[in-house]
Amino acid sequence: MPEAIPRYRRVMLKLSGEALMGTKPYGIDADVITDIAEEIKDAHQMGVEVAVVIGGGNIFRGIEASAKGMDRATADYIGMLATVLNALTLQDALEKKGVYTRVISAIEMKELCEPYIRRRAIRHLEKGRVVIFAGGTGNPYFTTDTAASLRAMEIHADVILKATKVDGIYDKDPVKDPSAKKYDELTYLDVLRMGLRVMDATAVSLCMDNRLPIIVFSIKEKGNILRILRGEKVGTLVKA
Ligand code: GTP
DSSP: OOOSOOSOSEEEEEEOGGGGTTTSSSSOOHHHHHHHHHHHHHHHHTTOEEEEEEOOTTTOOHHHHHHTTOOHHHHHHHHHHHHHHHHHHHHHHHHHTTOOEEEEESSOOTTTSEEOOHHHHHHHHHTTOEEEEESTTSSTTOOHHHHHHHHHHHTTOSEEEEEESSSSEESSOTTTOTTOOEESEEEHHHHHHTTOTTSOHHHHHHHHHTTOOEEEEESSSTTHHHHHHTTOOOSEEEEO
16 A cells, blocks of 8 residues: 655656557557556555656557658657547546546647646646646657656656666666666766667756656556655666
């Protein structure tokens, strides 16, 4: 059961679309989304205000489609739509667990979700609702990591919790190279200089300019979000 005083008051959780696939090659694994919803619920019960930016790579990858000849902007817009599917699915999973949730999209589709109004998003958080930001930044050529940095700044989040498939940042790809070494802490400049592909440079630079810490951790390991909120060292911390 969740306990103790949380380390952070307001967090931005960045979930990649791939995190929702589980072992499936495509789409959403219902068990995975239920587990993630449970972790968010635990954080919420601890009194933490949780905002989520969700990716769409489990459904459509804009960069890959553009590499195959599709217009990049069109491909990115399709990717943004994919994030809305994920956001609505996560909302459903959270509300099944009794966690009030609002989906806010950067691209207006008011029949499905709310449009992005910064002050309203903050108000939802203050009222104890989980806020899921869909539609990225609403612009092509920007990743959902950049959307997470931007929204985190706008809502004055204390930290970005970047959920990935690996348990932190390594000097090499740990999936391909077993000699890869994990970093416990890095500076923003380290990440940029070494070209560590944990978040794109725009997202990292935005965090650097505003001194917003990023914790990169594995979502595959259950309970990590709670561990971070309890102040345990999990994953890799990127800071000034
Ligand atoms: P408060 O005014 O702070 O109580 O917030 P609230 O979200 O409970 O109230 P509101 O009346 O704004 O919203 C009620 C429900 O309608 C919520 O589930 C919202 O997510 C949803 N909602 C609000 N605005 C929109 C919109 O533009 N489009 C869609 N699809 N739903 C909306």
